[in-house]
Amino acid sequence: MIGSSIGLNHFLIFSGTLFCIGLFGALAKRNVIAILMGLEVMLNSVNINLVAFSRYVTTEILTGQVFAIFVVAVAAAEVAVGLALIVAIYRSRMSVNVDDFDWLKW
């Protein structure tokens, strides 16, 4: 299924590029939900890294995949709490623009 020339380097560069796309989304967007989406993509690329190392470096020991599953669980918890916060903030400010969230400035 996978070409013989594809190795660990390809997966690492791929996941790094995906991480940077997510980082760009998280840094450059104005909508809080778009920032959460960027965070999800970043966590996904970290998971690809973990699974790629568990496939190519410690092939018989699947610790990397176990850690990737823990990352998925933490990401699910994070997106649940994050969206609850967004809904609560939207109720008082009527906005999802991060530039409007300025309680901590004066």
Next chain:
Amino acid sequence: MFWIVAIFTLGSALLMVMNKNIFHSALYMVLTFIGVAGVYVMLNADFMAAVQILVYAGAIAIFLVFGIMLTQRGNMKQTNLFSAHVAVAGLVSLAMIVINGFMVLNTNWPVSTAEPPSNTVSLIADLMLTKYVVPFEVAAILLLVALLGAVIIAKEVKKTS
């Protein structure tokens, strides 16, 4: 095969970031997650691919669409604009891509040549319920706490207080 999946995933991730409509962004995010599941299949991690489809393309995508539907109103076409520091963010991201590629290509990775195990589910279960049983329980408690916390945070606040 790798190149098709990689270009599909990176392309839909880029479209997700660049789209001006937040709902289209969410749909492209689902495509990105499905592409990542394809990458897991290529890495012989079939259980991770199933988890990816179930949790990310299923649960988290529904969560985010819920959030979009609860918080957007009016014109959907202008809901996902760039903020003022888009140039700095793009510069930082491009620099990160270049640095990452340089460091990956210049490191001597200790690659093993063994065949990957064909049945990963039982191996993952063995690890999770013996060596990593404490983190497993902590993750369960974390999910419970996050569930309760999300309900309490999102609950209607009484006006009298």
